[in-house]
Amino acid sequence: MPAGTSTSTNTTTTPSAEGEFTGKTALVTGAASGIGLEVARRLAAAGASVVVADHNEAGAKDVADALTEAGGRAVAVRVDVTDPESVRRAVESGAETFGGLHLAVNNAGIAGASAPTGEYAVADWQRVIDTNLNGVFYSLRYELPRILASGGGAVVNMSSILGTNGFAGSPAYSAAKHAVVGLTKTAAVEYAAQGVRVNAVAPGFIDTPLLQGAEAQREHLISLHPQGRLGTAEEVAELTLFLLSDRASFVNGSYHLVDGGYAAR
Numbered sequence: 001m002p003a004g005t006s007t008s009t010n011t012t013t014t015p016s017a018e019g020e021f022t023g024k025t026a027l028v029t030g031a032a033s034g035i036g037l038e039v040a041r042r043l044a045a046a047g048a049s050v051v052v053a054d055h056n057e058a059g060a061k062d063v064a065d066a067l068t069e070a071g072g073r074a075v076a077v078r079v080d081v082t083d084p085e086s087v088r089r090a091v092e093s094g095a096e097t098f099g100g101l102h103l104a105v106n107n108a109g110i111a112g113a114s115a116p117t118g119e120y121a122v123a124d125w126q127r128v129i130d131t132n133l134n135g136v137f138y139s140l141r142y143e144l145p146r147i148l149a150s151g152g153g154a155v156v157n158m159s160s161i162l163g164t165n166g167f168a169g170s171p172a173y174s175a176a177k178h179a180v181v182g183l184t185k186t187a188a189v190e191y192a193a194q195g196v197r198v199n200a201v202a203p204g205f206i207d208t209p210l211l212q213g214a215e216a217q218r219e220h221l222i223s224l225h226p227q228g229r230l231g232t233a234e235e236v237a238e239l240t241l242f243l244l245s246d247r248a249s250f251v252n253g254s255y256h257l258v259d260g261g262y263a264a265r
């Protein structure tokens with residue numbers, strides 16, 4: 001853990017009876033690993049009932065079991081966000097387990113292959129767009145009616161610093177993350193008057209399993225951040241929980257950087 005970063009010190013403690021998210025149900029996609037796991041852990045520690053959704057079924061179950069053992073309320077649900085029917089079933093089953101849905105973090109994503117645009121394999125393009133863009137749309141498509149039926153709430157879509165910047169070798173990833181910003185703004189405008197806020201979080205490069213395979217590039221990636229290091233899942237979760245909370249009651253339809261100064265250069 002780098003100096004000066006926050007850690008999730010209260011995630012193994014029993015949630016207080018009056019946590020910030022007590023009485024709320026939250027669905028987190030990609031919650032078996034990395035950023036989604038840390039978001040799920042913090043939500044459960046703050047009293048939310050958490051639907052731990054991932055296509056890694058065993059990983060999701062381990063996370064849900066750990067959150068429950070720590071005194072939280074959580075259930076694992078298998079979801080493949082590239083499959084709209086799978087997303088519909090996951091949202092319905094999560095909402096039925098806990099009696100509604102108030103919060104959603106559409107976070108499942110992949111890095112995808114690295115190649116210049118003129119050489120990018122079409123199948124690789126489709127895989128990244130299916131996961132990182134279509135997956136967010138399918139999630140919103142089935143979450144929003146449930147959130148409305150539960151009286152309103154808040155959504156965070158996981159974009160990226162590559163939601164506003166290009167990155168050589170990542171045409172599909174960058175295109176998908178830009179599109180997530182457009183989806184976020186549109187849904188925010190559509191549902192603001194009905195008590196649903198929708199925001200996008202834009203991390204710089206974060207030290208999670210997603211970067212496995214980019215070890216050779218690690219020093220280069222670090223050099224892109226003026227703070228001289230990669231970010232942590234905890235730092236992304238901190239911003240995500242703020243946006244989900246009532247503390248962010250007038251924050252809507254925006255793109256929120258957590259990037260160690262990457263975009264400021």
Ligand code: NAI
Nearest residue numbers: 030032033034035055080081107108109160205206208210
């Ligand atoms: P991670 O690889 O640690 O976790 C991603 C999770 O998504 C995994 O549990 C995986 O099983 C799940 N997943 C992947 N495809 C899925 C599918 N089709 N259906 C359901 N679940 C699926 O990655 P990390 O870093 O936690 O990434 C989370 C989000 O943050 C992603 O959307 C990623 O693009 C975004 N992000 C990550 C950055 C980084 O540098 N790590 C930077 C900016 C954004």
